[in-house]
Amino acid sequence: MQVEKSSLKAALETYPEEALRLLMRYDGAAPRYTSYPPANFFNQDPVLIADPLIRSSNRKDVPGGRDISLYFHVPFCPRRCLFCGCHTEIDRPGDFIKAYMATLSREFSLLAEKLDRSRPVSQIHFGGGTPNAVPSSHLRDLIAQVRATFAVRADAEIALECDPSLILRPQLETLRSIGFNRISFGIQDVNPAVLEAVNRRASKLPPRELVATARELGFTGINLDLICGLPFQTAESFRATVAEIIEAGPDRVSLFPYAHVPWIKSHQTALESLPSPGPGDRVRMCLEAREAFTAAGYEAVGMDHYARPTDELAIAKRDGTLRRNFQGYVTSRAGQVHALGASAISQLQEGYLQNEKNLETYQVRVRAGELPFSGGYRMHPEDLAARDVINALLCQGRADLRALLSERDLNPDWVESYRFESLERLAPYLADGLAEEKDGLVTVTPAGFPLSRRIAAAFDPRQTNVPAEGARYSRTL
Ligand code: SF4
Numbered sequence: 001m002q003v004e005k006s007s008l009k010a011a012l013e014t015y016p017e018e019a020l021r022l023l024m025r026y027d028g029a030a031p032r033y034t035s036y037p038p039a040n041f042f043n044q045d046p047v048l049i050a051d052p053l054i055r056s057s058n059r060k061d062v063p064g065g066r067d068i069s070l071y072f073h074v075p076f077c078p079r080r081c082l083f084c085g086c087h088t089e090i091d092r093p094g095d096f097i098k099a100y101m102a103t104l105s106r107e108f109s110l111l112a113e114k115l116d117r118s119r120p121v122s123q124i125h126f127g128g129g130t131p132n133a134v135p136s137s138h139l140r141d142l143i144a145q146v147r148a149t150f151a152v153r154a155d156a157e158i159a160l161e162c163d164p165s166l167i168l169r170p171q172l173e174t175l176r177s178i179g180f181n182r183i184s185f186g187i188q189d190v191n192p193a194v195l196e197a198v199n200r201r202a203s204k205l206p207p208r209e210l211v212a213t214a215r216e217l218g219f220t221g222i223n224l225d226l227i228c229g230l231p232f233q234t235a236e237s238f239r240a241t242v243a244e245i246i247e248a249g250p251d252r253v254s255l256f257p258y259a260h261v262p263w264i265k266s267h268q269t270a271l272e273s274l275p276s277p278g279p280g281d282r283v284r285m286c287l288e289a290r291e292a293f294t295a296a297g298y299e300a301v302g303m304d305h306y307a308r309p310t311d312e313l314a315i316a317k318r319d320g321t322l323r324r325n326f327q328g329y330v331t332s333r334a335g336q337v338h339a340l341g342a343s344a345i346s347q348l349q350e351g352y353l354q355n356e357k358n359l360e361t362y363q364v365r366v367r368a369g370e371l372p373f374s375g376g377y378r379m380h381p382e383d384l385a386a387r388d389v390i391n392a393l394l395c396q397g398r399a400d401l402r403a404l405l406s407e408r409d410l411n412p413d414w415v416e417s418y419r420f421e422s423l424e425r426l427a428p429y430l431a432d433g434l435a436e437e438k439d440g441l442v443t444v445t446p447a448g449f450p451l452s453r454r455i456a457a458a459f460d461p462r463q464t465n466v467p468a469e470g471a472r473y474s475r476t477l
Pocket of ligand 1: 076081083085086088
């Protein structure tokens with residue numbers, strides 16, 4: 001069946017059962033492609049690859065830009081949300097947190113010894129976990145250490161992810177005075193029944209007041225996170241949540257489908273006995289939200305982000321510089337991401353380095369004067385080319401195979417077979433109007449956008465043996 005291509009929502013209204021059946025037929029597991037290759041391939045020996053990767057990030061001609069982007073992982077939360085897919089620890093005592101933050105500082109010193117000090121820092125990002133659950137003096141000291149070590153660009157983005165149930169105006173004032181200028185709040189939903197079911201507390205300030213206060217204090221790029229697919233969410237309740245978020249008027253919204261991966265995060269099994277929207281309902285809810293955000297003046301950015309037209313993210317989408325990394329969609333300001341903290345992953349132009357996940361082992365190694373890498377992956381030119389294609393599909397919704405595959409010094413036989421095999425995997429999506437291809441330009445159609453990850457996977461030479469129902473990755477819909 002060929003789906004009406006002008007709008008999937010229109011298609012769902014016109015042929016609801018057929019259109020849904022078509023999407024469901026293609027549903028299945030796929031990587032989120034916040035990295036390529038995905039993190040389960042980071043199994044190379046860091047002793048062999050760490051120094052070459054860091055050295056290449058120092059090169060003056062490194063293609064992704066040599067600016068330093070620092071990510072500090074703060075893996076502590078006061079309670080566990082049952083949907084959580086992050087590396088975090090619950091209810092660790094203050095002394096333990098203090099010692100961990102001191103270890104982060106030590107790790108930064110060790111890393112700085114390997115970086116070219118003339119490289120500017122354009123981004124400092126604190127994620128977690130819940131960075132605003134630790135005393136702000138720890139965050140202040142780390143920022144001061146970065147400033148004392150590198151030149152931080154005047155327009156650098158200094159950002160943190162916040163749990164809004166722990167924040168009132170005085171905490172926002174403190175964060176701003178420390179130097180934070182970007183902020184993201186994990187709202188997830190405003191419905192008390194949903195929040196209670198997932199063991200999460202509501203924002204202390206209503207979203208509208210939260211955003212207005214942050215804006216008044218000078219934060220920009222204010223982001224609110226939502227999750228679709230949680231227990232007790234209904235089309236009606238989620239519509240009300242989206243309306244409240246639109247009324248709050250953030251600069252950006254991230255609307256993530258809930259990723260159910262109980263084989264990795266066993267606490268998620270607690271959600272399985274609760275009434276939850278099925279994949280079809282979830283698609284409808286996401287599409288309705290997309291319509292609502294765009295009708296309210298937001299631009300759709302990638303698969304699941306929305307931004308005001310004047311926001312940097314929307315500008316990056318329009319000028320083709322949007323990028324995808326572990327933080328979702330980012331601007332090209334991200335440069336080379338050097339990540340610190342237990343489980344953190346550095347994303348450098350030529351590969352990835354993952355830190356020890358275990359908090360104790362991580363700290364022992366750093367205190368012994370080691371950079372605590374436990375694995376990683378050094379990219380080949382073929383990996384870089386596949387990453388370019390996948391990123392183009394997920395960031396721009398289209399990929400010009402001819403242009404992207406001619407940018408690198410690739411073996412012509414590999415290029416030919418990559419193109420042939422990828423288009424062969426794409427063929428069913430082309431036949432059903434979910435993607436289009438003309439003279440090597442591949443486009444995800446509006447009808448196909450909920451399946452973007454599956455369509456991108458057609459261009460992933462490593463995914464060919466992963467069964468559609470494979471349990472390694474979360475489902476797409
Ligand atoms: S606040 Fe975030 S990191 Fe912490 S448990 Fe909840 S979802 Fe996970």
